[in-house]
Amino acid sequence: MPAVSILAAAALCVGVGGALILNARQAVREETGSAFELARAAAVLRLPSGYGGGDPVDQARGLAEEIDARRHVAATFEEISGQAAVRTEGSRASDGTAPRWFAALMRPPGHSDRFLVARYPNVLGALTVTTDPSDEIAEVWEDFRILLPILACTGFGMGLLSVGLTRFVLRQLEAVLVAIGEMRAGRLELRAPEGPLSELAALAEGVNALASHLQTERRENALLQSRLMTMAEAERARIASDLHDEMGPELFALNAAAGEVEHHLGAVPEAFAAPLRDAVGAVMRHTAAVQKSARAAINDLRPMIAGEATLFDLLADLAAGFNDTAPGTEFVLSADPEARADEMAELSIYRFVRESVLNSLRHGQPSRVEIGLWREKRALTARVADNGTGLRDASPDPGLGIAGMRDRALALGAEYLPPARVEGWTVTELRMPVS
16 A cells, blocks of 8 residues: 555656646747747848848848847858858857756757848848747756756655555554454454544444444343343253152152052962063063153253252263263263352353263264363363364354353353364363352
């Protein structure tokens, strides 16, 4: 951009200079043309006649000196004596002080006319009138000697001013673009600086107004998400409580009844006892399967009911469960048993760890998964790392699991770092603020 500004200023100076030169050339051509026509008319009217009195040669020589003394023209008289011509020039000398290149640039096409001086029957000489713009060119050059430095200084100043103004505007625009980039990255608390130019100030004001609006919308969305999460967790807790308090006793009673029937099968003839024993065994097996499914559903809906387990215990149970379901993978838990947070934060950490481990097993086929939990300053950090191949089949858009964790973290004011490759490991973290 500065180079463009300098070139534009130079082009403007060249254009102005060219226009001045063309105008000056036109003026020189008109001045010399007018002077030549006047000199030619004087020669025609005052050329001595061969029939008048006096010496025609002296009269012609005097007329040549008079015309030559005028501006923008030159006159010479050539006296013919026998076969030789004697050239007698006027007394005026041209003041050619302009440089040759400038004189060549300004000089218009020349004009010349020749008038014979005779006394019958002899030709005594010839008066020649030509254009001589050297004096006019010298005057124009004197003007240009003043105008050209002024034009050059003006162009240089315009170039510097244009470069400075361009850089100033670009710096202001760059600051606005940086602010827009930060806002796009999610840091809506940043604001674009308002410059002294009204147009740029209006642009920055518009960007800042948009950022404020988005920040307000984000707060409202976070509040709405937090309320939805609270309502969802309350519904999960209610369903888990119903399963635990209502379905559990019923299954226990069914299992006890089946055991009682099996106890009394000894008093039944063997021919009838065998099929009954098989049916009772099937009932007891199905009852145990339903109890196991109910416990899994309760744990999925509400892993921490009425403070029955700490976050450390839940993570330990989770790692043990993964050891059973994925025996080819080593699960290592490194957690602070004293790490505490509110129930919603602990529940979010638990679900983050479970979802992250499931993603590792689904996509990376790792041989080792490390689960970490520690507290630093005012944040509780959970970290899941695996030595698998990473999310090879993951699309550029986040999946439902990652999107859900990101939304949950946003609603709780937490910082979620999606899976990324770090020195051969796939690492993801959730940093939950705690008081």
